[in-house]
Amino acid sequence: MMAGGQKKIEKALAEKRELYLFLDYDGTLADFAANPDLVEPNPEIIMLLEALQAHRHIHPAIISGRKLAHIQELVPIKNMLLAGTYGLEMRMPDGKLYHPLDLDLIRPQLEQLKTVWISLLDGQEPFYLEDKDWTLAIHARFARKETAQKIIDRAEQQARRTLDAALFQIQADDKFLEARPWQASKGKCMESLLKDIPVENAGVVYMGDDDKDEEAFAIVQAWGGYAIRVCSNVIKHPIEDWKVANPQAARQWLWSLIDKLGRMSP
Numbered sequence: 001m002m003a004g005g006q007k008k009i010e011k012a013l014a015e016k017r018e019l020y021l022f023l024d025y026d027g028t029l030a031d032f033a034a035n036p037d038l039v040e041p042n043p044e045i046i047m048l049l050e051a052l053q054a055h056r057h058i059h060p061a062i063i064s065g066r067k068l069a070h071i072q073e074l075v076p077i078k079n080m081l082l083a084g085t086y087g088l089e090m091r092m093p094d095g096k097l098y099h100p101l102d103l104d105l106i107r108p109q110l111e112q113l114k115t116v117w118i119s120l121l122d123g124q125e126p127f128y129l130e131d132k133d134w135t136l137a138i139h140a141r142f143a144r145k146e147t148a149q150k151i152i153d154r155a156e157q158q159a160r161r162t163l164d165a166a167l168f169q170i171q172a173d174d175k176f177l178e179a180r181p182w183q184a185s186k187g188k189c190m191e192s193l194l195k196d197i198p199v200e201n202a203g204v205v206y207m208g209d210d211d212k213d214e215e216a217f218a219i220v221q222a223w224g225g226y227a228i229r230v231c232s233n234v235i236k237h238p239i240e241d242w243k244v245a246n247p248q249a250a251r252q253w254l255w256s257l258i259d260k261l262g263r264m265s266p
């Protein structure tokens with residue numbers, strides 16, 4: 001299914017006048033940072049995004065789980081759509097901020113959970129509590145496996161007791177736990193953004209690396225666009241149209257697009 005994915009995508013895009021690129025940041029454009037609070041702008045990525053943005057028919061955007069303030073530091077480019085916290089915080093191309101969910105509605109419950117989690121993590125060295133205003137997360141990447149499992153399980157139970165299940169989802173794996181509103185979804189974010197894109201003249205590509213991006217893959221494909229996964233592992237049930245091995249390969253392909261579309265008729 002994946003063979004020929006690249007050619008198929010490039011051929012389809014060459015037939016369109018405009019190209020809308022929706023790009024995840026961590027694990028897609030950039031290699032993972034050890035600490036999610038670490039905000040180190042990468043000059044090579046900025047140069048690439050500036051070059052994409054400068055092309056009159058290419059419209060790049062960032063769709064990230066990070067908070068918007070971080071994305072704005074990482075991508076200091078005006079007039080580019082930046083979506084943080086899975087679309088809950090958006091800076092539109094005209095610079096206006098857009099929040100599809102009212103913070104006051106959800107923050108009191110997160111405050112409660114934060115207090116509970118702070119005491120749970122008290123004295124637990126390798127754990128890291130991340131407060132993204134709209135979501136709370138525990139990172140346990142540097143904890144021993146058994147300790148991580150114990151704390152994450154406990155924290156998950158506490159979250160289920162504290163939060164309204166109609167408003168919040170809780171996502172957990174071995175070394176990560178996040179409580180976030182259902183509305184915080186790259187799929188929902190893409191649904192709202194694609195409404196404004198004219199189907200006939202536009203090609204749409206979404207690039208991402210993880211399960212949060214998969215929600216967006218399905219939406220973009222249903223619209224008629226293409227999903228590209230950035231990942232070196234074998235995917236058991238791939239839903240993407242094409243897979244590139246790592247962020248470096250992803251960046252190379254994006255550079256090549258500028259080249260190819262540059263030769264398109266105006």
Ligand SMILES: [Mg+2]
Nearest residue numbers: 024026027209
């Ligand atoms: Mg990612």
